[in-house]
Amino acid sequence: MHKLLLIALLISFSSCISNAQQPNIIFIMVDDLRPELGCYGNTQIKSPNIDKLALEATLFNNAYCNIPVCGASRASLLTGILPTKTRFVQYNSTASKDVPNAKTLPQVFKESGYNTYSVGKIFHDNNDTNTQSWSEPAWRYQGEDYNSMLSQDPTSLEKMSKKNRGRIYEMPEVDDYKYNDGQTALKTIELLKNHKKGDKPFFIACGFIRPHLPFYAPKKYWDLYNRDSITLAKNRYKPINAPLSLHGSGEFRNYHLDDLKIKSDAFRKMMKHGYYASVSYTDKLIGDVLNEIKSLELEENTIIILWGDHGWQLGEHDYWGKHNTMHVSLRVPLIIKVPSQSKALKSKAIIETTDIFPTLCDLAGINPPKNQLHGKSFTKLLNKPNAKFRKYAYSRFLAGDAIVTDRYAYTHYTGKKDEIMLYDHENDLEENENVAMKPEYKHVIEEMEGFLQSSKKRALNMHK
Numbered sequence: 001m002h003k004l005l006l007i008a009l010l011i012s013f014s015s016c017i018s019n020a021q022q023p024n025i026i027f028i029m030v031d032d033l034r035p036e037l038g039c040y041g042n043t044q045i046k047s048p049n050i051d052k053l054a055l056e057a058t059l060f061n062n063a064y065c066n067i068p069v070c071g072a073s074r075a076s077l078l079t080g081i082l083p084t085k086t087r088f089v090q091y092n093s094t095a096s097k098d099v100p101n102a103k104t105l106p107q108v109f110k111e112s113g114y115n116t117y118s119v120g121k122i123f124h125d126n127n128d129t130n131t132q133s134w135s136e137p138a139w140r141y142q143g144e145d146y147n148s149m150l151s152q153d154p155t156s157l158e159k160m161s162k163k164n165r166g167r168i169y170e171m172p173e174v175d176d177y178k179y180n181d182g183q184t185a186l187k188t189i190e191l192l193k194n195h196k197k198g199d200k201p202f203f204i205a206c207g208f209i210r211p212h213l214p215f216y217a218p219k220k221y222w223d224l225y226n227r228d229s230i231t232l233a234k235n236r237y238k239p240i241n242a243p244l245s246l247h248g249s250g251e252f253r254n255y256h257l258d259d260l261k262i263k264s265d266a267f268r269k270m271m272k273h274g275y276y277a278s279v280s281y282t283d284k285l286i287g288d289v290l291n292e293i294k295s296l297e298l299e300e301n302t303i304i305i306l307w308g309d310h311g312w313q314l315g316e317h318d319y320w321g322k323h324n325t326m327h328v329s330l331r332v333p334l335i336i337k338v339p340s341q342s343k344a345l346k347s348k349a350i351i352e353t354t355d356i357f358p359t360l361c362d363l364a365g366i367n368p369p370k371n372q373l374h375g376k377s378f379t380k381l382l383n384k385p386n387a388k389f390r391k392y393a394y395s396r397f398l399a400g401d402a403i404v405t406d407r408y409a410y411t412h413y414t415g416k417k418d419e420i421m422l423y424d425h426e427n428d429l430e431e432n433e434n435v436a437m438k439p440e441y442k443h444v445i446e447e448m449e450g451f452l453q454s455s456k457k458r459a460l461n462m463h464k
Contacts, residue, residue, distance in 0.1 A: 168215065
């Protein structure tokens, strides 16, 4: 029965495209969202709407970003191009500057007859490739106080950090739509209603900021959790034999920490509580969008994709944030629902973020740009989730180039110091000990180096 259902699903979906009814696309992007969700096995987090989506979609357990920082990760995804030491490097990287001749994912859909829209945070810079990518100017709700992420609690701005940022968290009793993410959900719903009877298919990219810092969310989402019952990471120490080049993110220090001591359990509990509350808040807004799709009866011809732009360390190794090549910084949630799918599928296949561009083109029957994309379509995994796909994923951040396989995570740092780190996930999934110097892993290092050099060559040679 299970095989027959899958065959029927693909026949139904294929007929949609063959009848020239190209599928709509809803691409939900979430900032700083690691796979800290119920559907990924977290029993503490409350993410009912994303979990419900996963019950009718394909969930990828081993999807990885190519750069663990927001602007670069998004520019890479939206052009299908890998990073290098000089391309897609930092949070403010743009496609316009880094790959000015590249076509973007929404541009390809726009040129294929789609109405394309950017709502919320899609490219880091709202003006990046604006004219070529979107049918109308990219929309982002700014309100009166965008720089402080639309604080709704006056006390959050009474204490300002040296970076002129307010308090790192707030929990006012306000409705869901006071913050910019709430407005993003409303704007997306407005577009869905306007285009229900449109004569063109649509590509709507919907980007939510939370759970990015600062942790600002309505109080009711904080109230979903008892802070005392939230478990802290057990490995609150730097990995054994970690290279000197390995660092945590200092981004959280940009905000006022409300007089909490960084190494205290009170600070750690607040940070994890704030992240969880922010995830639950965004989950509710995602639910609003998904419910509207269902209410408007758009499900039968709409592809829904949910992706996080990179992972986020929640106290592992006493790190808070991204900005390194540790596993929890690179692994991202990826969930795709195609029309007519009604059963949950899970895939362990290794996916790179650059694979998303060609996959969406494939699903929509659109030809991708020639000689540009570094990724490859994983459409077959939506039918055969256990099929072979990639041996490894490639990521990099600043001086570190990384490879992740189904067992190992390897990083080679170059520059001022030439260092390597290797984690054996079969024996050490939490990455508590760098085993790169152990003689029994010499053959693994050689294999990882081969994968690394091949990936760097791929990044340099395919796109000019």
